[in-house]
Amino acid sequence: MTEEARRRDKLVGVSAAAALLFNPPLLDLFSGRSLFGLPSLYLYLFLAWGGTIAAMAVVVERWRRATARADGED
């Protein structure tokens, strides 16, 4: 399995997770509640969103560092 394929699979995994996280039934759980004085739906969505982005960033940046070394650029 190549490094690129591994990275692809990781990104697919992250996006699948994101798709699940943003799924309406899951959102229902947070509907109308409050957490730390903030609307839980709002909080949840942005946390999930941020988490997804962070996961993507980790995958991509690791990859970039690896290939940057290999390519000798950046």
Next chain:
Amino acid sequence: MVDPGIVAAVAIVYLLILFALAYWVDRRGQGERAINSSIVYTFSLAIYCTSWTFYGSVGLASKGGIAFLPIYLGPTLAFALGWLLLRKILRVSKANRITSLASLIASRFGKSSSLGALVTVVALVGSVPYLALQLKAVSTSFTVLTEGASRAASLASGSIVGDAGLWAAMLLTLFAMLFGSRSIQPGEHHYGMVAAVAFESMVKLLCLTAVGLFVGFGLFHGFGDLFRRAAAAPGLADLFRFQGASAHLNWIGLTAVSLMASLCLPRQFQVMVVENVNERHLDRAIWLFPLYLLAINLFVLPIALAGRMLLPAGADPDSMVLSLPLASGAPLLALLVFIGGLSASAGMVIVETAALSTMVSNDLVMPALLRYRHRQLAARADLIPLLLTIRRLAMVGVMGLGYVYMRYVGEAYPLVSIGLVSFVAVAQFFPVILFGLFWRRATRIGALAGIALGFLTWAHTMFLPAIAGSGLLPMSYLTDGPFGIAWLRPHALFGLDSLDPVVHALFWTMLLNCGAIVGLSLFTRQSAVERAQAALFVDVFGGAEAAQLWRRTAPLPDLRTLVGRFLGQKQAEAAFLDRARRRGLDPGGIEADAEMVLYAERLLAGAIGSASARVLVSSVVTEEPLGVDEVMRILDETSRLIEVNRELEEKSRALELAGAELRQANERLQELDRLKDDFVSTVNHELRTPLTSIRSFSEILRDNPQLDAGRRDEFYAIIIREAERLTRLINQMLDLAQIQSGQIATVIGPADLIDVIDDAVAATSRILLDKGVTVTVRAPAAPVRPVALADRDLLMQVLLNLLSNAVKFCPAGHGQVSISAAAPEPGWVEFAVADNGPGIAPELRDVVFERFRQIGSSQTGKPSGSGLGLTICRIVVRRLGGTIWVEGPAQGGALIRVRLPAATPAEDGSRLERAPQPAFAAPVQMPK
């Protein structure tokens, strides 16, 4: 309220700053360096967030809570999940120099110009509401800022001249024209435009964040306070809820449509693919761009909540971002918000019009011109001005449509609703792109049908209802369906009335679109071009190269001129030179190979789109399209070509040989010609010499009657001798001519050599006497009697010639000539004539038989005679089937021997009886 003059001035100054930035980047000549960063790339991608985001999201959030978020979650998913797709689009587009969405789709399906045109039309129509949205936002925000929120509602009733939207439209069009169509570049990179757009993205993010912070900390005591108060406020609780099947479906539907649209919007394609300078920028943008989306949406809900709480109930939700600072006594912040909104609109409008104008010119107008006005087009050497004019007109046209749509349709709808109409329209491209890049069997017919059906359904379910809603179409279209057909009602197609209009439209368009693509692709066949392109697109990472499937050649100058007409001759030349140098080819080469042709096509595709490029290139290219299943034919053909080649080589070798033979023959002919000239010249001389003597002495005798008798006799003798010589010469020449031309009749029969020799000696006895030559004839002893099989008269002539020749060379007074005959071997007889003259040098023994080769002419003075005697002998002997040659006798003199075929005994039996005759001898001495 802010003074309109100030607002206008600030807006113009801000736009001028953008101008300056873009201009500076373009002028630096290193525009690529200036924007060569994944941060700039991400900010340019943020063009996704327009005034829809800036004003509309807040408006939507103020009524639907988190319902605005799917629009941004979609792209997030698109960038994560769609990394595969995005990277593929990028790679394919760069490899094929694709400069627009239409080109991408047209190129994938066999560079089909009809598909390119369809995509262009759909994109154009689909983008009009979106452009209208931007203009409306600018117009509204300007009105709100200068006249207050209450006036904003009566926007459409204002005069056109005083409408900020019009001025914005004109300014932004100008900007787009300046930086989106300044020149024709092979790669369609507009560095200045990208820089300006990235800058705008930064500005709008900062402005919205500023408003968010102002709301959170200026109007409330932090966001905790804001949310607490919102939770307590009446009527706002719903905004924190997410319940019901309709909400779920809307959520999923909007996420899906924004996912698709974020990849298919013309402006997104422009910044994401066309303006991309480094594929690696995309890698980081995968998470940076969603991060930007998150950041710009962070304060949307708080601002919406604040608006709901602080602004009067009837306030325009789409203007809340602006109204809040205004109402809170912060006009400067309001001005900043206006700038942010203007940024959001400007970026979108500029790039969208640039992208659309590229499509219109490359995929709609150029193919049409190529098809219907090809001759006029061919007459123009430089097509760059034409291209630019088309693009600028397209920009003006698109903006005009947007403005009209805004004035007559957009008024009735909130920003997000207007934008979603466009989203669903461009989403129609998504299935085609997806199938096109991952499913090799997707065909052009399928793609055409999919997009067309999706587009028509969209027009029916979204576009026309919007127009109907504005009063341009009867409302009955919406409520009763077209022509009163209830099951065709736009928002309840086939009776499906449980869905939100957007989801409803998305459902039907996608169903029909995907169904048509898959269904028709399964039942139609791809052409060879399509198949090649499909392989190229689907296997872009497999290194598929179209050139392998094409055998195309073209004259390089033609190709260069063609490309030069669209890119400028200098640029074209430089590009070709560079390419040739890189490939290690001769830059001065005449013939462009398939690779070069492909390069030229891609160069052209960069400027005018792949479909037009293909049409143009094929006008100068000799092309043999080859399908995969035609490979066998190629193989056959190749082997046949090799065969033909070998045959050709053989033929050329044979030709060379023939040429050499011809050359030799020609040399022989020239030699013969020269010999003939010599012959004529010699004959001329030989005839004139005796004539001169005869005439001279005749005149002397006439003019000198008193001459003494002795002299007179002497002169008369000379005259007679020379006359005889002349006669002899003429006879011999006639003989020669006759024998050579084969006109002489020969009677072949037994000829007794001794008989003939006796006759010849008798015939020449007079000369022999005159010259005092003794002739000896030696015959073999009986019973041998050499009998030749020959024409007797010709044989006689040979002997006479040989005799006179011998006599000629004999020393005067004591000449001796001996003639012998023999039968040396069975089947052959011989005779020889010898004299006691000076003899013939061994090296001259072959030459003497040539015409007028009178040996001795340069040694011993000129012998008398024609020089034709021996020539005639040789010709006659050969005619009789014999040979003649010179032998050198031991003691001086010349001996010429003739060998002839012998007559068979049966034929000469009668003569065998004859007794041998005594040798004839004529020892006659005559005083001279």
Next chain:
Amino acid sequence: MAVSVLIVDDDPNILMALRFLMEKEGYRVSLATDGDAALEAVAAHRPDIVILDVMLPRRTGIEVCAAIRADPGAAGVRIVMLTAKGMDRERSRGLRAGADLYITKPFATRDVLAQIRALAGEPAAGGGAG
């Protein structure tokens, strides 16, 4: 002093005829039958006029003519070329080589006499032995 004429021809009959004609005219006649002999005779006797056949053994008349013209001592010698070929090409070659007259065989004896008479009467350009 009588005009001296050198006659060069390889045909004895023509030589005899020309000699008869020239002697009857009162010229001093010398004879040669080939090119070498002709040049020797020119060197020895400095004839006023040379009647020169083109087709000569050993050395062609053209060569002899050119050789005489190349000899400054023989500057006054008049040369009359005789040829049996009578082609224009020959004629121009002879004249180019420096011949004063060009006569084609067979010729009319009266014409030849008249032309040589005219030639003998002219003063020699180079002041020869005339």
